[in-house]
Amino acid sequence: MTRPIHTLSFGAAFALGTALALTSAVPTQAAWEPTRPVEFIIPAGPGGGADIMARTIQGIVTKHNLMKQPMVVINKAGGAGGEGFLDIKASAGNPHKIIITLSNLFTTPLATGIPFNWKDLTPVAMLALDEFCLWVHAETPYKSAKEYIDAAKKANGTFKMAGTGSKQEDQIITEAIQKITGAKFIYIPERGGGAVAVQLVGKHVDSTVNNPNEAISQWKGGTLRPLCVFDSKQMPYKEVIAEGKSWGDIPTCKSQGLDIEYLMLRGIFMTPGATKDQVDYYIGVFKKVRETEEWKKLMADGAFNQTFMTGADYTKWVATEEKRHEELMRAAGFLAKQ
Amino acid sequence: MEEISNLFQGFATVLQPFNIMVMIVGIVLGVIIGVLPGLGGANGVAILLPLTFSMSPTSAIIMLSCIYWGALFGGAITSILFNIPGEPWSVATTFDGHPMAQQGKAGEALTAAFTSSFVGALFAVIMITLVAPLVAAFALRFGPAEKFGVYFLAFCSFVGMSKEPPFKTVAAMMIGFALAAVGLDQMTGQLRLTFGFTPLLTGFDFLIAVIGLFGIGEILLTMEEGLQFKGRSAVINPTVVFQTWKELPRYWVTSLRSCVIGCWMGVTPAGATPASFMSYGIAKRMSKRGNNFGNGEIEGVIAPETAAHAAGTSALLPMLALGVPGSPTAAVLLGGLLIWGLQPGPTLFIDNKDFVWGLIASMYLGNIVGLLIVLTCVPIFAAILRIPFSIIAPIILVYCAIGAYSVHNSNFDVVMMMVFGVLGYFLKKCNYPLAPLVLAIVLGDRAEESFRQSLLASQGSLSIFWSNWLVGTIMALGLIALFWSAIQTTWTRLRAMVTA
Amino acid sequence: MTGQSNGASGAGPSHRSVEIGVALLTLVFSLIVIGGSLQVGIDWAFDGPRAGFFPFYLGLLILMSSLVNLFQIIMDGKTQRLFAEWGQLGQVLRVVVPSTVYVVLVPYIGIYAASILLIAVFMKWLGRYGWTLVLAVSIGTIVITFIVFEKWFLVPLPKGPIEELLGL
Structure with a gap:
């Protein structure tokens, strides 16, 4: 009973559709451009x-x-x-x-x-x-990556590193640090970079490898401190952020004996x-x-x-x-x- | 006192005609977003974010936060009218809100819900105004163990008392947890329970389960009972708002308690959903009419709505003060702030005073404007129930499908929604409680995650959950909540023995 | 409004058999969960519990409570309560069947066309409305939905050959 009328209305829709398609498809063959969102x-x-x-x-x-x-x-x-x-x-x-x-x-x-x-x-x-940087809490005494790593070695595997996700970039960097230095960390996965930084601010962990923009606010606010950047050269940005330092002043990790490069x-x-x-x-x-x-x-x-x-x-x-x-x-x- | 003068400056900014217009547009858009499943608050804010780039940051954030308010208000509408919560924190509102609508008291339920949202949000905004820095510092104390404590407390205060057979409750809740575990294990980065089937990669989203179990299940039950909503004959009464208002002050204790629970849960990054469940659970236990909860008690609408919105609002505080979003919507707003060149975090309150106080002022005004708009619409919303079932039911089904689809843009989810619907019908008829199941889906993976994070940090020692006064207190409260009825009976017995 | 009698009143599946069915269902579910957990490892690795650790115990708890529930139903042989009458179940099926067809159709003909069909079938079959109203409501709802989702909020919903033809 219902079928004929449905096919009819769809038939009409089809006809209308083809008509619309014909009028709207004015060809501009020059280069490709999106035709829908x-x-x-x-x-x-x-x-x-x-x-x-x-x-x-x-x-x-x-x-x-x-x-x-x-x-x-x-x-x-x-x-x-x-x-x-x-x-x-x-x-x-x-x-x-x-x-x-x-x-x-x-x-x-x-x-x-x-x-x-x-x-x-x-x-x-x-x-x-x-970029990735090694961050510690500003109230800790570590002024360089070397000091921090030495402390981690002494702590005998009780230092905690927070990072985004499991078996992803942050944990890969942590693994690389462990391999090169012999220091051991407990890696704690969090859901996102923001949460990672806050765990460090709240002193629930000892360090992170946050991206610059995930921790810039805490650096400005005087709660976090970057120790080194995991790049082959220092960053080019000269604008002062905190403690009279700019992104460009952060030494490379390589210069600190941590020969790791990760972007x-x-x-x-x-x-x-x-x-x-x-x-x-x-x-x-x-x-x-x-x-x-x-x-x-x-x-x-x-x-x-x-x-x-x-x-x-x-x-x-x-x-x-x-x-x-x-x-x-x-x-x-x-x-x-x- | 400096705060107060800053706030008045903020009001002056917000009260410019353009900003007021932006506010009204925002609220209306927000209500639409909240009503349509598939356009969640986070979603809506994200989609509209680019539209605001041509405005000044203050106008833009006013618009976005008003969309947020509107969506919060709108979420309650579908929960009460159709038993379909559009957002996780509206689930608890369905427990008593929908029965009220079925009894022809949709207007009362909506008025109570909107008013409670307003009260909760207002309470939270006042808290933000007065004690922002203090609260932000408190939020920092929450590490994995404390977070787990909060989830534990939320579960215990909700689950401890259930009329259903205990083993059915356990089964339902554990099924919820198991469904939450499907997909990627956040802690090991491993897939589990997916059996190589790619649509399962993303796990079971709460929204799909809830739309199916509650929304579709409800339609099936209605069909079985004979084709109509019981509340259809409800008279549309334009004065329902004022009549309900006369009743509300009686529940001031519930409101106040819910506000406190909400603010606390919002600032600790647990969020609005556990807040609403916990507040409902505690209200049920504390209320004289607690036994009647679930059959259309107005208090059962007030408690979760107040708490959810106090939590949703105070969740913005960690975002502003720490740069950590307390909710997905807050996360998108955070993205917006960054695009406008505002750096959220401890420095925002110093560097961008105008902006922060403009935002806080817009929270006050946006809330009031929002309440006025939705309250005037209460009779119209209630009238939706007068539409005959055979017209409204397929439309609800269509919107359920759209909602389920748009969570992950996946057709598989639409099929799952239908499966959950049929399942919901049978489970409900067989007395399996659905609420613990849903709560477990919503919070399950988070709870497991923080539990395992804690154990990682403590290297496997459970003592971490009693390692400081904060987590210890929360865990103890949780245990008290869990065994509350047992404690109560023992107490009365002891008293009886003493007096005897 | 249904135009159908509610079937022979008094007949229908017993509550007990449905309860047994549901308990068996949860039982099967628990076995799947346990199996899946065993696949990914349920023990304690050097960096904390493995992915299957929690699901495994969840599975065990579901298994245990399913067995208890099953036992209680089988022991409780007295209640002769009906789950629902056949007529009532027929009513339920009148929603389940079209909705299931709808859900299956969505990937092929798109959500818009399928929705028009669903609303029309419901209104015609269950509501016995006239064609004018049926078409007005079904097409009207979908056009509004399209404008709100696709045009205002830019949320792409599944489309089929018809939308392709219309160039939407």
Whole structure:
């Protein structure tokens, strides 16, 4: 009884649909442009570093009208970001989906064994690299990384290090410190960088390896102190933050006898099977984003390493980094059991 | 005194015509977000954040915090009318709010809920105004062990007394915990209980379980009982607000207690959800009419709503003072602050005085404006129940599906919602309590996480839960709450023996 | 409004058999949980309990309480209470069946088209409304939903071939 009328109404809808499609599809064959809202996936929860960066980009794109279609930010944090990566992987051929990545691009598939690899995605661009610093509470006497490590060795494995997540970047750095120095730490995973910093402020742990922007406020407020930065050279930012010091005054960990270098990718990928036109379109958008004042401010506040890469350079960098993560994680025993 | 003069300056900022307009728009948007499942407060604020970039930071934060208020108010509406809590902290509101609506007292329930939200939030804002730095310092004392203590206390004060058979309660609660454990184990970064099935990667979100168990389950029960909401014949009474208000002062003790619970739970980063459950549980035990809780007691609406909103509001305090978001919505607001170049944390109160006091002033005014708006709409909301069941039921189903889908943008979740719905029908008919199950899903992984963090820190020694006065007191309170009824009976017996 | 009699009153599945079914269900669930926990390890590793440690004991608790519940029902053979009458269960199925079909259809034809169908079927089948009202409510609701979610709040919901054709 009900069926004929339904098919009828749908028939009408179909007819209307084709008519609309014909009129609206005025072809502009010059270069590819999005024809519907672009979903910007964040494989991490709200409030974290990747989330803040993605939302800043969304704000910049909206404010300066850099895209004709709206950009929609969606958090897919489940399974240490695996949810977001699998979603992109499953959306092959949909050019209206991009994802911002952090180190979990490598660590999540390696630690959990989910069926995903960065090669499933189409690389677009590296936006920046996030630095890591070694932080202690300002009321502790340690003035250098060396003093702190010596104290940790004496404490005989009772010093606690808090970090974001388990078997991810913070724990990898902690493992590397243990391996190089022989000091032992109890690693305590927390949900996000902000919570990690607060645990240190509340003296529930002895140190953290927070990103600069996660702990800048506590440094300014006189409760935390950075000891060294895990980069090959000192950061270029000269603006004074606290105690008469700037980000640029923090020594490298290498100079303190901690020969560890770790930077976290903040990069963009697309769905599998994207064409060159589509990738170029997004590269164009992000180049414009990088030129805005808001972006420069975000970079300076977070003391980011502003390396920008696209194309073959980017792919090569990611491939090297994946191999490095695999080695680091194998050495630490973090790989998923097959 | 400096605070007070700062606050008045804040009021002057907020009372500019443009800002008042922004406030009203924010509240209305917020109510819409709160009513539609699938647009949670955090979600709504996140989506609208970019719209505010063209405004001054103060106007923008006024708009966003008003959206937040609106969403808080809106969450209660679907809980009371349809038994569908849109947010975790509205779950406890359904226990008595929905029965009230079924008895034709939807207007009273809504008025009580809105008014209590207002009172709770106001209490929290006053606390923020007066003792912000002190409270922030207190929040810092909460390490993993203390956090676990708070979750433990919330569970105990809610679960200790249940009319259902004890083994059914245990089964329901443990099923909740087990469902919460599915997915990635936060502590070891390992997948568990997923059996290689990728949609399970993200675990079972509370919202899907709740929409199914409560919302769909309710529709099925209604069908069985014969196709209509019992409250359909309710007369729409425009003076219902004032009539309810006359009754409310009687429950001032419950309100005050709920405010305190809420503020405490909001500042310790446990948040609004445990606050609402705990406050409901304690109110049930303390109230003279406690036995009738669950059958439409107005006190059972006041307690969770007041606590939830006191907690939701005071959760903004750790964000401003420490840069740690106390709730997901606060987390998104935090992102907003950073984009406007404001660095939350200890220095915000010194570097950006205008902004902070503007925000606090907007909390006062936004709350009042919000209350006025939602109260005028009470008769309209209550009238929704007059729509015939065969029209409203499919629409509810559609919105349930949208809500379930948008949690993780996953079709699998929509299927799970239906499974939970059928399950909810059978469990409820067989006397398995659903509330402990839901509470366990909401708090289970957090509780497990802080428990294991504590054990890591203490290297396996349970003594960490008695290691200082703070955690010791919380744990002791939890145990008292758990064995409250036993303690009470022993006490009365002892007294009887003494007098005999 | 239903137009159907509530079936032969008095007949229906017994409460006891449904209780047994639910208890068996929780039992099976507990076994799945225990199995899953064993897979990831239930012992205490050098850095604290392994991932399966807690779920394993949860599973055991569910198993134990399922057995107690089962035992109590089987022992309590006296109650001859009905779970529900067949007619009432029929009413429940009249919601469950269309909703299940709806849930299955969503991935294929999109949530909007499926929702129009669901609302229309409900109103026509259970409410016996006229076609004008049925179409007005079903299409109206969905158009409003589309505008609110997709256009105002930019929340993408699942779409099917029809939306593709319309270029939405």
